[in-house]
Amino acid sequence: MGSSMRDAPSGYALSDTMEVHDKTQAPDARWLQDGDDWVLELSGDWRGHRAALPDRPSNDEPRNVRVNAAGLASWDAALVSSLWHQLEPLQRRDASVVLQELPDGLQQILALALESPPPGSTAPAPQSTRVARVGARVTAWWALRRKTLTFFGEVLLSLGRWLRGRSDMRLSDLAWQIEQTGPRSLPIVALVCFLVGLIVAYMGAAQLQRFGAQNYIADLVTVGVVREVAALLVGIVLAGRVGAAFAAQIGSMRANEEVDALATMGVNPIDFLVLPRVLALLIIGPLLTAFGAAVGMAVGWLVAVGIYGVTPLEYVYASMQALTLPHVVVGLIKGTTYSVLVALAGCLQGMSAGRSAQAVGDATTASVVQAIVWIVVVASALTVVFQRLNY
Known part of the structure; x- marks a missing residue:
């Protein structure tokens, strides 16, 4: 107890x-x-x-x-x-x-x-953090620009090897790319040039009619379509149809390690994959531009004759008078340049793509955006240059 x-x-x-x-x-x-x-x-x-x-x-x-x-x-x-x-x-x-x-x-x-x-x-400190972020962005921007310039240099070296007969490119690949990018693009180029040419002809004629100058519809449509519109439309159509296809094809080959296999076998991937596509668009670019310009001029004839009462022969005669050699040359140069830019953008994004389905999709989207941006920038620069040269 x-x-x-x-x-x-x-x-x-x-x-x-x-x-x-x-x-x-x-x-x-x-x-x-x-x-x-x-x-x-x-x-x-x-x-x-x-x-x-x-x-x-x-x-x-x-x-x-x-x-x-x-x-x-x-x-x-x-x-x-x-x-x-x-x-x-x-x-x-x-x-x-x-x-x-x-x-x-x-x-x-x-x-x-x-x-x-x-x-x-x-x-x-916050200020040093901001400086570091700006520096990181500038470094990333320069790395991207450097990669683009390196790719351009590799394409030029590949072109030099081809001219000397030392390239790994096969002519059958070039012919295949021409067939895929040229004839198969004709329907969509014709449709787009027809509709845009219709808009240009109708809106231009509506303004000229206010001054009783319907006879100048042919001059407006011919110069505008041949010199600027046809080349720009062909470049945009090729960016969406061909450039995206190039990026997806080459990007899929990278994802499947086929590009690495080519390099292992001693085949230069730039010669084998990029050069045929660039040369194909270099060849078909001016041809599609000329075709698009012809379609645009034809739809201008329909608008002038069918709506605004211009006689057919009068329109044809005015078009031939306005269709001078400088306008044709400028239009073909622009169409060729835009087509080559589309090929370069598509191949660049394809060769830079990651090794997943998501990366291939991102590369395909980026190729279209990059091609269109390049086309707009170069179009502005060429327009200023040719105007300053009075050409």
Whole structure:
């Protein structure tokens, strides 16, 4: 009995001690504001604790964020994840995150997750972070331009080997590409040139009619279509139909490691895959441009004769008078240039594609966009050059 009475106080005292110990080890986190800076205080035993950290009580953007873990007893990966979710948005908004008061292991893991400086140092200032981002973008831009220039150089070297009779290109491949890109493109080129020529002729004639100058419809349509419109339409049609096909074909070969197999066998991929496609569009470009110009002039004849009462022979005579050699040469040069740019864009994106279906699709889309951008830029430059030369 006495022994029991003596044990009871002892047990009661031990229970109180355990409750106090559990209370002091309970995980706790709170945000404190120190001027424009914020401090996240951590304490207690966070091992196995899955509750999220409290959100900051203010919507103000802090300049510096510091984590005070002096009272932290233990931690695990769950605390790392919670800290990352709290600190990463702040760092992304250029706040300086200080981790040096965390335990060494927690510092290292969180620093890697946040891509912050090594433990014991602070994050870079917002201005240096912006400079680093600009530098990274400039570096990526220059790498892309360098890759494009390198590809152009390889194509020129391949063309030189072909002219010297040392190329790996087969004439059967060239003939196949001409057949695929030329005759098969005639229907869509005819349709597009017909419709756009109809628009040009109708809108131009509507303005000329206000001044009683319907006889100049032939001059307007002939010069506009032959010199500018036909070449531009052919380039855009080839970009969507042929350039995308080039990128998809070569990109699929890269994904299947066929390009690597050619190089392993000693066959130059530029000679075997790129050169036939570039030469094919170099040949069919002016032919399709001339065909598109003829379609545009024909639809101009239909509009002038059928709607605005111009006699057929009068329209033909005016067209022949307006169709001078400089206009024809300029139109053919532009059509050839645009076609070659389409081939280069498609082959460049195909040779640069990744080794997955998604990468091949991205390369196909990029080839069309790049070809059209190149065409517009070069069209503007050539127009200015020829006008300055009075040609």
